[in-house]
Amino acid sequence: MSASLEATAGTSSPDVGGLRSGLSNLDSLALGETHADDRGNDSRRIAHIDEMRDWLSGGPLRWENTLYNPIKAFVSYVARCVEAERERSINRDAIRRRILPAETVDYNPYGADDTTRIDIGLCGVTFDESPTTISKRAPYHRLLAVVEAKVHSSDSDKAFPQLYGYIRQMFQTQHNLRFAWGFTICGNEIRVCHFGSDKAVSSKPMDITTSSGRLSFIELLVNWSVCEEHQLGRDPTIGYLPDLGCWQIDCPNDGARGFDTKPRCYYFNTVVCHADRLFGRHTRCFLATDIKPMAKVTDTSPLVPAVVIKDAWAFAERLAHEDVRNEIKLLNKIKTTLSERITPEDDIIYPEIVVGGQVLFTRNGGKTHDNTDSMYRGVEFASDMKPHFRVHRRIVMAQIGKRLHTLNSVDEFITVVGDVMRCHNAIFQHCKILHRDISDNNVLVFRQADGIARGLLIDFDCALDTSLERLEAQRPEMTGTLPFMSINNLSELSVTRTVLDDHESMLYLVCWLATLGIGDSERRESKDLEKLPIARWRNGPADSIVWAKKAHFGTENSLLTNITMHFSGKKSSSDDKANDTNDNDTDGDDPDKAWLTDFARWGTKTPN
Template sequence: STSLSQDKHDWRDILVIGELKKSEKEIRAKDTLLQISCYVRDVFAAQPTRRFVHAFTVCGTKMEMWVFDRSGPYSSGIIDVNTDRRQFLQVFVGYTMMSDEELGLDTFIARNEDGSKSITIKESESSEELTLRLSEMLTFQHAIVCRGTTCFLTDDGEVEGVAKLSWVSDKRRPEVELLKLAAQKNVQGIARIIGHSTITSIADMRCGLTFDNKHHDFKSATSSRVSSLHQSQPSAEPCHLNIHQTSSRKCKYPGKGMQVSKQPHFASQSLRTSQQNNELTFSIQSVHTPSLFDRNGKELYDNRVLRCLVISPAGRPIYKYKSPLELLMALRDAIKAHQSLYLDGNILHRDISENNIIITNPEKTDGHSGMLIDLDLAKEVGSERSGARYRTGTMEFMAIEVLLNVDHTYRHDLESFFYVLIWQCARNSWRKLNELQRQRQRQPQDSLLREWYTGTYVKIATYKRGNMEAGGFELVLQEFPLEFECVKHLCRTIRGVLFPYGREGMIVGTPQDPKILYDPIIKAYDDAIAVIEA
């Protein structure tokens, strides 16, 4: 109708994705799946707390149904529209009659009559139910196969903090346990727990499904298209399920008292695998093959658990700094927090990024200008490997050896801190573009840092190593605007600490004594801050 065509539609309103193509040969083409993957990624970006998304493709007379969740896509197999007309009609009637729960919409966050949103969790100490009102959304992820981390500010007068919802592998220790352990060991600079809740899991949502162990192979897919499926990790391979054995399937969701709408919706590698020795004493780290590539694994998918964790204090992400001084003070204190977490708490963070460092008010946080958050990927030192299927970290900030799948150490986190600093100076500093243009400064059109997040792990590691060499590093510093000229000496100093030279060239290995790195890096920050404040 005319009125319908004039309506504005948004990815936030999409319930089911469909793709129609003329040739039935395209039903098995990887580009067809990657195309609907791009659409699904946009749905997850617009609806970040969405649990899963239904999709279908009709190519000629062939049809295939898909479901995308945080562990990847799986399909029904192909049906013929002509010979399976009844099933074809059942599919579309099913889509139009699904409830919020069956469509994969978020049912944990309550939508109140006044338009506000709230959550109900268990209070950390008393285990009593605590209802908190949500305000601004702080962050979400632009990917399908990932933790889907989404954060909201919470502020009910008495309780001010951040609510985080994320899908974490059930092979990893829950973040709430690590935060409690850190509190018991008096770790400084780490958030405190207000409350938490376990909501559902991939296994719960896929219960009743029978998979036939067949996988699509997309090895030749271009990295730009495959990025629709994943974020900073190898892609999850789509599986088949036998749709004829799943007609009685019902999704199960834990949690009592959950209000779910039952109203129907209408479908609108290796540079070097060994580490070299120089004047410092280094520990040799072993190299492991990612379990995702283990074809003999018994599990068809990684079972992720959706949890909600509310922590305090609230703060601004590090990339929202207002001055070079604020940036350096926040990073210095976050590094101190990492040092305390590692040395006092015996916990390694393993996911240092611009999303996991916050700027805080030192008057409200015992003098901390910056704090470390998000222990989803952290582990207690000395514990066994989790068995989770992916490398830990965010691509742009991954250490060189982590990209090459060397065991994660404290030094790799310090290297990630360094990349966060460089990223803020060379990339985020240009947010004030109009002001900088008036000062006749031009942002680099083809940043060297672009290669930090595109391509294979080995290519990114190779490129980063070249950037950290003396000559290459000076080219990176040239991308800093004039306002950050005062930070260049700090960057050169930290580069010298993290990447010393031995007889065989630049070293990226880990000193056995953490003080060899922590002390000079923190001192370098102190000196740079003192110069700016003078």
Template sequence: MRGKIDIPPTIKEFMDLYVQDYYPELNKNIFSGAPSFSNETDMYKWITDTINNSDVVDSNRLVCASTPYKSDRNDSTHQAVDLGLYPTKFKPINEGDGEYNRRVNWSRIDLSIECKVDPTDQDPFDESADDLLPIAADRKKALGQILTYVENVFMHQHRTLHYMILFLGHYARIVRFDHSGVYSTTKFNYKTHGAILTTFLYRYSARDAAQRGHDPTATRLELRDPLVAQMRKLGQEEKKANPDDHVQRMFNASLDNAWPWYKLEVHVQRKSGEPEPPRGRLRSHQPPRITRSFVVGKPHFDAGGVVGRGTRGYVAVEVDAGGQLVGPFVYLKDAWRVDHDGIEQEGCVLEELNHHKVPFVPTLVCHGDLKGQVTESQDAWAKRKVKNPQVKRTFKKHQHYRLVVAEVGKPLEEFGSGFKLVSAVFCCLLAHQAAYEKAGIIHRDISSGNILLYQGANGVWMGLLNDWELSKRVDSPAARQPDRTGTWQFMSARALNNPDKEILVEDEIEAFFHVLLFHAVRFLPHSIHPDRVPKFLEDYFDSCVTFDGEYRCGSAKSMAMEGGFISITTYNLTPTTLKFVQRNDMNTAHILDELISRLLCSFKEVYAEENAPGQPSRPVPAHEDVNAFWSALGQMSNVEADAPPVTPPKPTKVRSRGKSRAPKASRRRGQRKVAPAHSDQGPAPISLREHRPVIALFREFMTRATEWPTDDKGEDLRVKYVKAEDTVGLAPNRSRKHTLDNAQPAPSTSKRSRI
């Protein structure tokens, strides 16, 4: 959250920014009679009764309910905010004796209220610090708690913003959250200045749902809605469908009765060259906006977090004008994209890629910004005119945006074998090369979550290079954001060590390598002790060092790139390097080990150069014919969107030789003996300045299909650990797609301390 929090110097400034409207300011103070509180229980009981017994909040619309003990059944964090305002007809049900045994409902809560007895030691904001972030453990814990609460609201609802009231003893704060940042009032005594809080509650409850932060383009589907019945019927198609139909299974999994279902609007933006719709008499200045609607259940993917893009992905079905579900399953992406000069809408990028027939990328269906849904925190900060140069904020303007594509992929971690993992990465390398050379576009966010497995019409699984929202045109000026662009775990070491570095082809190729390594270490056999794999993954992919107050690349990744090998002495307690081996013979190398070694020695050559590489000139478009390569293998005849590639030849299962004394010459190349940890004989490096050499290297290994074992994938050795992010933490056991706005990791913390 560094640089994402601000506190205006006066409460009036906060009120004028966000809650100044035609509702009058109240002079009365309903909180003036607050007693001395010895514990939080006394606080939430008194506050609940005070709000509900007043005429400040319209009880026909909203009601205050206490929910301190029982978490939402649908919440993996098991957190429960003390109080909240709820729509009156959806007030949480009493689940025990007394008024205060209600269960929090993150999908219905309208405004959150949290109580702390200590006004100082439990205050989540430190107004004496330049960045307003607390240092004391209890205060950091309090900040982590409220961020978790808001994250749950954003996760279970479609919100443009969310308000929270913090009661800190006899003091209070009003806090506003949107995807740009967090704005809080200064701390004030509500016994003596409670008219401020009374006025806020009065104005808040008088506003309509959209003004209170509910997304008007998202309609919650209640149980009796006809669309719900249609969705259930469509979900029953699983009995008739192919059991291997992953898209049908994903849609069925989204029909979770404990999760809210929605109808989402997409305000369609016309494609390039598409004629403008005819203008009517009453709207002569603006063409009519086309709106398409899609129904969704539980999100298939949720990036989590409070500040940032907040990306969610759904398997969706379109709704026609008559309210009927039509067409095939599609994938709908809901995100708050960074609205910054030089950053194009992802749909526009996909339109360009589709036009140039770039293979292995999503096919655009429709996309568009949601009118009027733009964050405001960045504008509030701009108006502050802060004179202190030490006070730095990185509030970004975020625009709510939806994108629909035809392909519904599944995570790369569901690959079937090492050969199929390498094949998926190879497909995405081809996509990256074609986008760069044919369309002049570079991706800039190669990561595990952005490479999907997609099954074509003929049943073949291939890699799909997804999420082009951070891409840029090669020949355009660098589209710079206020801080790093990318996903920390997979960014190149040079990019991590140089926050202002422009992302080049060699950085992207290195990111592909890190994605390959990440999945190989998790699922394929190697020389790291299984119990130490989680620690290795944390050290290599998540760790960092600090230099001059800035986060830099962790030592494990840096040493691998500079040394040309990956030391695992720390994890095995013996001097050795990482080696990939056969599952039934630790002394025989897996063919992947040779590929990894070739790539590592090539990175060593790159990092050994005296000066950092400059911007290479854009190569002459000479993209190698993808069809020719696949056809040579007898694997495909066409890579057009309507004719996906056929399956690569099935690798022959490599039988274990046990203790065979067969001479070395009789061994397959993929079963070479593991080289000593410090062998002087190394593989020949290749150039990583352009795509061709690395694609040729992957081609070489894929043509050796019979050397790849078919049963080399094992269980996932990564434990479900959570690493807190500087942008905000993720809920335990949640998908870890870390596309960071700040790309600044932070030390690991408990689930209640998520800073």
């Protein structure tokens, strides 16, 4: 990650990254040493200049908080000049917003999932909004960028890691965030940072004590004031409707006619999966309906969801015909094939796609495919540092499932496992599609109208259509989630992945859930797993996880003493009987625990 920060975002040019100033008369914003720009005797701008005078002159700084007010004053000064320019401009609509700082500094924004405090938050405020719409402590979902300040220019290595944590929170709370912006301001040096799906890139330092450094910073703020929404990192195909109290989202429909198929519109206010990591697929899932609410959505008048929408940035090939991992194509194949080949008597529940496609947005009057090439437009990477190619896809699914912790009993869990494996086998047998990512996130509980729990297999991002695999020899890639990956997968052997790898993953899932506990009443805290041998399945490098799994499943006795004796159950004292390996004594009087123990034993006897 640190290497990626050596890349240059090129913020000193008003055209870099698709940003354009659209303004021609802002020479005075270079803030020359005379500070002569006081048109109209604007007392607020003059006060801003006085506030930042010492910082701009390179005066000594003793404390971090002495930077806060000068930084806020600089941003506010530019905003005042942008407002004045808009008043004089013939094309006022070309100036869309001004960038303003939140009033409070060094605070924990609303929506945070930890106690860390940001130094300064910046927001984009349109001219239809009053600056007072920014609360004194602007919440994470309102922020355009976060500033991490340090006293010395040599402190950037300390500033970047803190900034990463703040940006993660922005991705988690902003459902329409494609990429994020942040600043490190260390002493008199400013760096603007761009956070995409796989890379964090930083500009070269802008020295605020020089005219060129100030102008570079000003150009960026002005660019942000005039650019289109997608250039700020926002997805224009998702928007909040304040009058209705819900979100609107456009879902593309890549059918036989390609990208020209008209998208479908849905509405949601329930998010079941947040993009809570800094890098990766940034998967978000929304419960939605295609019926537009007639009045504002409230607790007493809620939306009734009919579908689940998955929004994610998946790995892809640049040439669509070469992409054998396109989840939308795979799901369409599953739907078409299984609808023809299975009967109601087969009683198989499989994921049913409604619509799906690659997200498009309008740019300069034309349609642009949302992918990492457009996300990092204008950023120059060294050849060995280019980000993975990802595409922004959106999929609407018919079934709405819930996480495994909502199970009420071991019987329900076994039913879910059976359903998922029968679905998995049917998909491989009839469609030649191998899932390759069996995990606790991708196995859901689907409850029928009568309340009966069924199993639903989701997320075919890592799946492969084996009938389309290229003929030339390839080293199989490592895919999946660490605790549930097969030994073959973790070892990155040249052996081809098969259904047995997925069966092995399901065995690990059974042991994992049995240890964690089935249902809330028996559920252990995740931190409690750290005390048990099973924790070694998710901690450390891949080769140590391979060693642990081989040791745990090498013999029936090692399975009993390391894994099954720690299964959660009514007789919890069994966890303390490390020397108790007798079959009957291990399971005590808890039939559920005994059932799961026998189930795990049976799984190890399956050929692998």
